[in-house]
Amino acid sequence: MSTPNQKNIEIALAGESGQQAVSPVLLAEIFQSYEEAVVVADVNRRIVYVNSAVENLFGYNKEDLYGKETKVLYAEERDYAEQGNKRFNVDSRKGPENYRIVYRRADGREFLGKTTGAVMRNMDDQVSGFMGVIRPARSAEQSLDALQKVNTITANVKLSHEEKLDALLRVGLNHFGLEIGIVSHIEDSKYTVDSCVDYNEQLEPLTVFDLSGTYCVHTLTEGKPVGFHYVRESEIKDHPCYQNFQLESYIGCPIMFDDKVYGTLNFSSPSPVEPFNKDDYILIELLADTVSYLLFKKLAEEEMAALARIDELTGLPNRRATWERLTENIEQASRTGLPLSVLSIDIDHFKNINDTWGHAGGDLALVAFARVANQVGRKVDFCGRIGGEEFVFVLPGADKAAAQEFGNRLRERLADVQVEVADKEPIRLTLSAGIAKLEPGDTIESLLARADDAMYQAKEQGRDRVCL
Numbered sequence: 001m002s003t004p005n006q007k008n009i010e011i012a013l014a015g016e017s018g019q020q021a022v023s024p025v026l027l028a029e030i031f032q033s034y035e036e037a038v039v040v041a042d043v044n045r046r047i048v049y050v051n052s053a054v055e056n057l058f059g060y061n062k063e064d065l066y067g068k069e070t071k072v073l074y075a076e077e078r079d080y081a082e083q084g085n086k087r088f089n090v091d092s093r094k095g096p097e098n099y100r101i102v103y104r105r106a107d108g109r110e111f112l113g114k115t116t117g118a119v120m121r122n123m124d125d126q127v128s129g130f131m132g133v134i135r136p137a138r139s140a141e142q143s144l145d146a147l148q149k150v151n152t153i154t155a156n157v158k159l160s161h162e163e164k165l166d167a168l169l170r171v172g173l174n175h176f177g178l179e180i181g182i183v184s185h186i187e188d189s190k191y192t193v194d195s196c197v198d199y200n201e202q203l204e205p206l207t208v209f210d211l212s213g214t215y216c217v218h219t220l221t222e223g224k225p226v227g228f229h230y231v232r233e234s235e236i237k238d239h240p241c242y243q244n245f246q247l248e249s250y251i252g253c254p255i256m257f258d259d260k261v262y263g264t265l266n267f268s269s270p271s272p273v274e275p276f277n278k279d280d281y282i283l284i285e286l287l288a289d290t291v292s293y294l295l296f297k298k299l300a301e302e303e304m305a306a307l308a309r310i311d312e313l314t315g316l317p318n319r320r321a322t323w324e325r326l327t328e329n330i331e332q333a334s335r336t337g338l339p340l341s342v343l344s345i346d347i348d349h350f351k352n353i354n355d356t357w358g359h360a361g362g363d364l365a366l367v368a369f370a371r372v373a374n375q376v377g378r379k380v381d382f383c384g385r386i387g388g389e390e391f392v393f394v395l396p397g398a399d400k401a402a403a404q405e406f407g408n409r410l411r412e413r414l415a416d417v418q419v420e421v422a423d424k425e426p427i428r429l430t431l432s433a434g435i436a437k438l439e440p441g442d443t444i445e446s447l448l449a450r451a452d453d454a455m456y457q458a459k460e461q462g463r464d465r466v467c468l
């Protein structure tokens with residue numbers, strides 16, 4: 001008796017000559033009772049036959065699949081294309097091969113499948129179709145696959161910190177078959193979503209919850225990975241997280257940072273899942289360690305970047321940072337139309353200070369100037385060290401008169417300072433400053449050049465003064 005699929009298989013298996021290598025009816029009968037999922041496709045990679053195991057594994061009815069490209073079974077379109085290039089094309093001479101592919105079920109869940117695939121040829125040696133036999137990988141193999149992905153993600157220099165976290169969360173979601181992945185930051189009872197992937201697109205980063213309203217409270221109490229696969233059937237069914245969000249499944253692990261709890265890595269879903277096993281707990285611990293490493297790396301990079309912008313001696317913004325901030329201020333002033341003035345400042349007779357009090361004394365004098373500069377400026381003002389004893393003060397919102405008043409106040413405050421040096425008279429400092437106000441068409445260079453000119457005037461006129 002012929003099955004409804006027989007015609008399709010005949011077409012797929014028969015070459016143009018119509019000669020068949022093996023009876024399609026026999027194939028269908030064998031595969032029907034086969035425990036592993038068998039997919040047969042024609043030369044265009046369209047599905048012509050699936051057995052019952054495919055229906056179970058992928059959650060489709062056979063009829064839904066016939067005529068569709070095998071792409072429908074793949075989680076990643078890229079994998080489908082790659083398989084086409086490698087194996088499932090008419091030029092392929094390779095025999096059966098074993099490989100691993102992430103597949104997607106009808107309900108969207110993904111799984112790793114060990115696959116044996118081959119090109120089928122008829123008696124005339126023409127490609128008559130493709131066949132794949134698929135077995136879901138066992139948990140340990142899936143964990144290994146997830147770990148390989150984690151490795152690839154962390155090693156990828158092209159990904160930003162945020163992209164890496166996003167990719168790691170997706171690895172966890174795929175592995176555990178859950179829908180919401182979160183990196184949380186927890187301080188006291190405040191639970192803040194640092195990063196998240198929510199397949200239902202409801203959760204946003206920076207959302208804040210009370211820790212007691214999340215399952216993570218259990219994770220932190222235990223201090224190790226904790227999982228609930230079916231909350232309704234568990235002892236925590238009265239938990240506020242279940243009452244409020246009906247999350248049936250959860251697996252979470254503390255993220256440790258500098259020997260303290262930073263927060264948690266957790267995955268959850270409104271649907272129950274298979275019970276979590278030992279490998280799952282090992283995997284989430286490794287994922288949490290990876291997140292912790294990424295957080296540490298980001299912090300270290302931020303510190304390095306900040307250090308590269310700070311003058312080591314005075315703690316003021318260095319030349320590079322001064323340029324960056326002044327560029328921002330100029331852009332802002334051009335946008336708002338508010339005035340912006342700068343002071344070019346040079347400490348007077350500094351060579352003499354070095355000669356008299358030594359280089360170390362000169363350094364102390366520079367530090368003393370920086371302290372005064374920080375005290376005199378408003379929050380929006382900033383002073384940068386752009387050379388040895390040369391500084392630039394940037395005053396957003398100040399016109400020339402306000403800048404002059406400010407310069408004189410700075411001069412007077414500096415005059416009050418005595419820099420104590422062991423066994424010597426204290427150092428007293430004066431400064432010469434020149435003011436320039438931002439004009440339309442100014443660049444940093446033209447603005448600072450005018451301020452420098454005014455500063456040289458102040459030097460020429462006898463120092464310890466502010467010139468316009």
Ligand SMILES: Nc1nc2c(ncn2[C@@H]2O[C@H](COP(=O)(O)OP(=O)(O)OP(=O)(O)O)[C@@H](O)[C@H]2O)c(=O)[nH]1
Nearest residue numbers: 346347348349350351352354359360362363388389
């Ligand atoms: N102690 C110390 N001295 C520095 C530093 N950077 C530059 N200098 C010195 O600052 C002095 C600057 O001197 P000059 O540019 O000749 O000018 P000046 O002596 O300040 O004289 P006027 O600017 O004309 O008032 C030089 O002797 C530099 O060696 C530093 O980081 N520490």
